[in-house]
Amino acid sequence: MKTRIKICGLTREADVDAAVAAGADAIGFVFYPPSPRYVTPERAAELACRVPPFVDVVGLFVNATADDVATTSATVPLNLLQFHGDETPEFCRSFARPWLRAARVRPGLDLVEFARSYSNARGLLLDAFVEGYGGGGHVFDWMLIPPDLPGYLVLSGGLHAGNVGDAIRRVRPVAVDVSSGVEAGKGIKDHDKIAAFVAAVRAAEAAVGSI
Numbered sequence: 001m002k003t004r005i006k007i008c009g010l011t012r013e014a015d016v017d018a019a020v021a022a023g024a025d026a027i028g029f030v031f032y033p034p035s036p037r038y039v040t041p042e043r044a045a046e047l048a049c050r051v052p053p054f055v056d057v058v059g060l061f062v063n064a065t066a067d068d069v070a071t072t073s074a075t076v077p078l079n080l081l082q083f084h085g086d087e088t089p090e091f092c093r094s095f096a097r098p099w100l101r102a103a104r105v106r107p108g109l110d111l112v113e114f115a116r117s118y119s120n121a122r123g124l125l126l127d128a129f130v131e132g133y134g135g136g137g138h139v140f141d142w143m144l145i146p147p148d149l150p151g152y153l154v155l156s157g158g159l160h161a162g163n164v165g166d167a168i169r170r171v172r173p174v175a176v177d178v179s180s181g182v183e184a185g186k187g188i189k190d191h192d193k194i195a196a197f198v199a200a201v202r203a204a205e206a207a208v209g210s211i
């Protein structure tokens with residue numbers, strides 16, 4: 001089965017074009033001001049105009065106010081909201097728009113219980129537990145992922161062309177998400193790394209599919 005790909009933290013037109021051309025299924029904009037990948041809703045709206053139909057535009061929030069989420073959602077044509085902070089299930093559900101719940105994985109976090117409490121999410125994005133909430137370029141221990149995790153699993157955290165094949169073979173996520181692993185610098189994507197990442201995903205899914 002196809003492993004879908006989200007490229008996150010885009011800030012430039014050329015990088016949006018490169019992600020789309022490489023075959024990304026989703027691109028992500030970070031609406032968290034402390035992040036070096038932060039873009040304003042107005043900037044994201046400009047960038048989103050370059051995204052063709054059937055490529056999702058994902059808006060990422062960390063403990064934003066309901067007004068900020070609503071205002072951003074009215075400014076940018078977001079297909080999915082991604083909540084990456086401490087947002088409650090009620091908060092996540094309150095925008096009448098599909099959403100992803102990020103879980104910052106660490107020992108002791110009951111991921112099955114976490115997934116059940118966010119059962120209305122379109123998917124559970126498993127990321128490393130890093131300072132600054134995300135975008136850290138760190139791999140968490142995939143052995144912490146329970147085999148009976150309900151819902152759709154999006155694997156994130158420190159992925160790159162060199163490890164995403166192993167990630168797909170071991171975890172079998174429905175999608176993978178990457179930011180640092182395809183960058184030349186924070187918020188500056190490396191187009192060769194994007195292409196290499198997508199190629200590695202395609203090679204791995206072909207190999208898994210043949211098993």
Ligand SMILES: O=C(O)c1ccccc1NCC(=O)[C@H](O)[C@H](O)COP(=O)(O)O
Binds near residue numbers: 009084134135136178
């Ligand atoms: O990308 C950021 O700067 C960021 C900041 C705060 C919260 C979340 C953030 N990114 C969320 C993502 O979905 C990233 O793609 C994910 O954390 C993986 O990042 P990386 O390990 O750098 O590939």
